[in-house]
Amino acid sequence: MKNKILISLFGLFALHTISAQTAEVPEQKSETKVYIKGNALFIPIGIVNVGVEHQLNKKITLQGDVFISPWKSFAGHELQYYSVSFDGRYYFDEAFKHWFVGANIGASSFVLQKWSYWNDDIHYDQETMLPTKYISSQLYQKGYSILLGITAGYQFNLSERWNMELYATVGHSQDFYKGYVRGTDEKERYDRIENYNKSGEIIPYRGGIMISYKLK
Secondary structure, eight states, rough: OHHHHHHHHHHHHHHHHHHHHHHHHHHTTTTTOEEEEEEEETTTGEEEEEEEEEOOOOSSEEEEEEEEEEEEEETEEEEEEEEEEEEEEEEESTTEEEEEEEEEEEEEEEEEEEGEEEEEEEEEETOOOOEEEEGGGEEEEEEEEEEEEEEEEEEEEESSSSSEEEEEEEEEEEEEEEEEEESSSTOOSSSSSSSSSEEEEEEEEEEEEEEEEEOO
């Protein structure tokens, strides 16, 4: 049910975007601002999140961004995460100013340890619910995700060419992954599934503080 609601909202936003673009065709040629941006929230911990936002008309923009977390180990946990994402955004005032909402679609690849494994508890088999020979902190996951969500945020001007943006994206993450035992070079799996585990959940999966620079 949650997925159907999310997909419906995504579709409504897309229809609104198309109709708005059609209604404002005369203004499209003169509205072509482009900003490059970086996420200041993750720079101190060595994670890169950069993007480009391009204006389509007076109130609508399209953004593409990448997220790169290269950590084979961060604070004792695997944290390799690579994603690409696209936003279609609608600004209530005008492009690059004040409140906006948008539809997001993305994909990611990861080698990480889920937060629920950050302990030394006995790991239980997910199918039988019986205890295994492993403890949770020994285990990690490797796989990929398909992401679909709703973005909201606020962008304001710092100077003639610089903007700051606060934003977050919440949506559905459909994950496909395999579970491995640390120190076995992916030769030993803790799960009994032959191929990929599958899990889906509604989570916040993007966000931060973007510093933007206007190219034109």
